[in-house]
Amino acid sequence: MSDDLTHHYSQILSILGEDTKRGGLVDTPKRAAKAMQFLTNGYQKNLSDVVNGAIFEADTDEMVVIQNIEYYSLCEHHILPFIGQCHIAYLPKGKVLGLSKFARIVDMYARRLQIQEGLTKQIADAVQEVTGAAGVGVIMEGKHMCMTMRGVQKQNSSMVTSVMLGAMRKSDATRNEFLRLIGK
Numbered sequence: 001m002s003d004d005l006t007h008h009y010s011q012i013l014s015i016l017g018e019d020t021k022r023g024g025l026v027d028t029p030k031r032a033a034k035a036m037q038f039l040t041n042g043y044q045k046n047l048s049d050v051v052n053g054a055i056f057e058a059d060t061d062e063m064v065v066i067q068n069i070e071y072y073s074l075c076e077h078h079i080l081p082f083i084g085q086c087h088i089a090y091l092p093k094g095k096v097l098g099l100s101k102f103a104r105i106v107d108m109y110a111r112r113l114q115i116q117e118g119l120t121k122q123i124a125d126a127v128q129e130v131t132g133a134a135g136v137g138v139i140m141e142g143k144h145m146c147m148t149m150r151g152v153q154k155q156n157s158s159m160v161t162s163v164m165l166g167a168m169r170k171s172d173a174t175r176n177e178f179l180r181l182i183g184k
């Protein structure tokens with residue numbers, strides 16, 4: 001796959017009018033291919049490998065919040081970056097998930113071509129699936145390069161998406177607690 005990608009990046013550079021033989025560009029197709037493979041390595045991962053059994057018995061039912069998980073994704077419409085912060089809350093029902101796993105779940109889905117709305121939903125569904133929680137909430141903030149570098153070129157626009165499942169959806173008080181805890 002890497003050689004194929006390198007070849008195609010070289011063609012893209014030629015089509016754009018570049019001289020692919022010039023010094024600074026000699027290894028660019030290879031580097032771009034490697035970078036793109038890294039940025040989309042979420043396709044090579046699945047939820048059970050990422051969680052890797054880090055699910056623990058716990059008799060708490062109090063809300064757990066993990067905030068400011070940074071993410072880097074690529075929009076599926078322009079293959080341009082969108083980056084931001086993800087906040088996750090869940091209401092455990094006998095099981096808690098190892099802390100670092102939330103970041104790994106976010107990365108697995110972010111490192112695919114996405115729209116922010118879909119990414120938010122996939123993360124919420126994954127947390128729900130592995131924890132069996134009474135409720136899950138995910139809020140994502142994102143800055144989209146396809147808005148800032150091209151198109152309407154709005155430098156300060158950002159997008160907020162949220163998905164609330166179970167008790168997080170049904171109860172205003174619970175949802176408000178989440179928002180208060182993340183300072184919204």
Ligand SMILES: [Zn+2]
Nearest residue numbers: 075077078146
């Ligand atoms: Zn886009």
